[in-house]
Amino acid sequence: MSSSQTNVCAICSKRFATGQGQAIFTAECCHSFHFGCVSKSVSNGNYACPVCHAKWNNLPFTMPTFVANLPPPKSSNPVSFGFQIPPPSAFGFHILPHPASGRPFDPWPELGPESLVFSDDEPLLTITANSNSSDSRDGLQGVKIKSIPERPAIAASESLSQFAVLVGVRAPPLSDNACLFDRAPIDLVAVLDISGSMNGSKLNLVKRAVHFVADNLGPSDRLSIVCFSSDARRIFPLRRMTDNGREDAKRAVDSVVANGSTNIVEGLKKGVRVLEERRQQNPVASIIFLSDGQDTCSSGLFFQTSSQPPQYLHLLPGSICPRNRGTQDQVQQQTFPVHAFGFGSDHDPVAMHAISDESGGTFSFIESYEMIQDAFASCIGGLLSVVNQRLQIIVRSASNGVEIKSISSGRYASEISDQGCRGIINVGDLYADEEKEFLINLSVPVLRGAEDEEGQGKTSLLDIVCSYRDIVSKEIVRVEVDLVEIRRPKVVSPQDKVVHLEVDRQRNRLWAAEGIAEAQRLAERGNFTGAQAVLSNRRSKLLSSASAQAGDGLCTWLESELKETEQRMGSRQVYQQSGRAFALSGMNSHAYQRATTRGNAVPGAEAQTLSFGQASTTPFSAPAAAKISFGAYTTPNMANMVNKSQQLNKTSASTPSKE
Structure with a gap:
């Protein structure tokens, strides 16, 4: 008579005792055993049934020692152990109830493998008003907004179908003594x-x-x-x-x-x-x-x-x-x-x-x-380091005839409505010190009348409003900035024709990102020569731009990125091994203006540093002396965390193994 029929474990010859928290393994041959007995037998290399000697295809799940030695549950809380293990039924065994609680050891309800309920999350930490939290934010401003027209002036008699305005936002930093409640x-x-x-x-x-x-x-x-x-x-x-x-x-x-x-x-x-x-x-x-x-x-x-x-x-x-x-x-x-x-x-x-x-x-x-x-x-x-949420930028035409034609927002959702009079960009969460920049392309009409004492007028281009949820106050903050205006003289001076370097560097970023996407499409069709030619051409034009000539660090980084992408598209084998992943990661990074690890470079790594903002003339950007680790989108908190990881790796490498 089989062990399943006699209710006796064929390995230890002891009966299955109900109510003592014993796990029972039932094999595909229908014979049952104490889980502790059969797992020890399997660990010794016995993969056949001790009763009928049938070879098992599904072996008993070996429970980690720290799981097996846990005490029985002390309450009806579904999270009694501090961790979860897979439902025993999924591995061929079931668990008898423990008399102290009258319920199985299994911390997951027996609802089947695809209908498990995950509403057993641990309650949130109760946060009370904390003076340290408010103190750490003293002196810090909220989100900063900048707006820079492509050029400071357009001739009064001139109309332009494409004129760019750079709109940027930057989140506040985390202070040195910031606490957990500041993010x-x-x-x-x-x-x-x-x-x-x-x-x-x-x-x-x-x-x-x-x-x-x-x-x-x-x-x-x-x-x-x-x-x-x-x-x-x-x-x-x-x-x-x-x-x-x-x-x-x-x-x-x-x-x-x-x-x-x-x-x-x-x-x-x-x-x-x-x-x-x-x-x-x-x-x-x-x-x-x-x-x-x-x-x-x-x-x-x-x-x-x-x-x-x-x-x-x-x-x-x-x-x-x-x-x-x-x-x-x-x-x-x-x-x-x-x-x-x-x-x-x-x-x-x-x-x-x-x-x-x-x-x-x-x-x-x-x-x-x-x-x-x-x-x-x-x-x-x-x-x-998320300090702002649900950030939204709203731009409105500030003069008759000024029309919003397009918004270069990457993968951030944007929309133009009211016949080009209103635009919106949904940015979402911002990390501490994180910056996002967008080009708003406008059409600007001829100026009619309204000259000032010096014989030139002005055109108001955009009215900009930013709203977001502040993490500390939990309130929706609304920030309005001054109107974006340009001068409209009768005759434009040579200085007025110079494109602002901040706008130029943003165009370079978009130019590089578009080049990577175009090259990736060609490489997918097997045209690796064409893909490399696209990237080489983009590099040449980028290096000849005004911001690159001025020594802008972002342009230096973009040129390096284009060069490495080009090298990784040298052949089908190289592209399939690493080029495709490198290009797609770069495209994602530019689309969200957020740092990603690419190839052998981790954003924030100490080994690769570049100076950014060298060509900047506005206080919004990082000062020329500032050092930002690899990647144009790396934030200080990201760099600090990577440095922490690297220091830990160095410590681990220098510590002798116990084995």
Whole structure:
């Protein structure tokens, strides 16, 4: 008679005792055993049933030691352990109730593998009025706004169909003594690839990077961890990063092993559900998503080419892929930015770029495995410094005949209405010290009358208003600036014909970004010679521009970027190995004016520094002496976090191993 029929474990010959918190493993041959007995047997290399000797295809899930030794639950709180493990039923065993609580040890309700409820997030930290918070903000202004016409004057008798006005915003910095309450707390979900290709040092580096993330989140921030291979599993619920929370998060990620194929769709779905099903919400919510391969579980459902985003994007939730939303969800549904990290040379840069671009996140290409912690550090350095939210720029025509023709806003949503009299740019969140610049292209009519005593008139071009939610006060702040005006003399002097360097450098940025996008399209068609020619031409024109000739640091960086992109498009092999990912990461960075890791360069790294703002003549920009680490969009907090990561790496490298 089989063990399942006698209710006796065939390994230890003891009965299955109900109500003592014992785990029971039922194999596909229908024989049951104490989980502790069978797991020990399997760990010794016995992969067949002790009763009928049938070979098992599905082995019992080996529970980490720190999970097995946990005490029974002490309350009805669904988060009794400080972390979550996969439902035992998914791995072929079930858990009997413990008499102290009358419920299973399993911290997830038994609702089936795809209907688990993730409303077990840890409550938010209660924030009370704090004098230190207000003191740290004393003397700091809010968002700064600048507006610079392309030229200071247009002849009164002249009409222009294209005249640019640069509109920029810059968030306030975090002070040296800033506390946690001076920036927005975050709900962060790490979605990590643990497929078989991640085995070995790659997975160890990812675990170390997650440790760094946990250590640098504050007690008001919450972290959840989702791992995916052939399927996806939330291994750690959304918990605050207190001392206990950090340690539990580290133990949870340390328990995973690499195996199976790559199911990107299920990983992202599970990560999104963690945020969608929260009971409480921190002001900022984001997903960091890392993978070293292509989706081998969903991509086979559709025909696709390497140059087109995968069709499986249609399977992703609307909260990270707005194109999948129904008409009723367009306004109400929140979008969660996905900050994607393509790991190594075998990941799918087209898919990862499409996912990040669609969600409003960043796409980083990590060429060297050892860079993963620094890349994560740069990303969270920004996410942990959000000081303004829901920022919006509204521009209005300030004179009859002045019409807004276009807005160069990249991937930030913009709209022109009222027959060109009103324009709007939705920027969203701003990191501390982060700057965004946009070119507003206008048509300017002939000036009729209204001359001043010196025989020249003026034309008011734009009225600019900026609104945003301040993190500290929780109030909506509205900022109005002076009208943007230009002189209208009868005769324009040579000085009046000179384009302002701030406008010129912004045109250079757009010129470079458009060149990378054009070259990438040619490379996808196999025209690598043409792609390199486009980039070479853009470099030549950029270097001959007024701002480059004036020694502008941004132009120096752009020229270097174009040159490296050109080199990575030298052949089909080089392009497929790294050029495609490098170009797409650059396109994403320029579209959102936000730093990304590209190739072997981490934004904020100490090893590569450039001076920016050397050609600047306005107090809005960084002073000429300021040093900003690699990348035009790097913020001080991002650079500080990367420096912290690098110092930790140096310390770890110099510390002798215990083994």
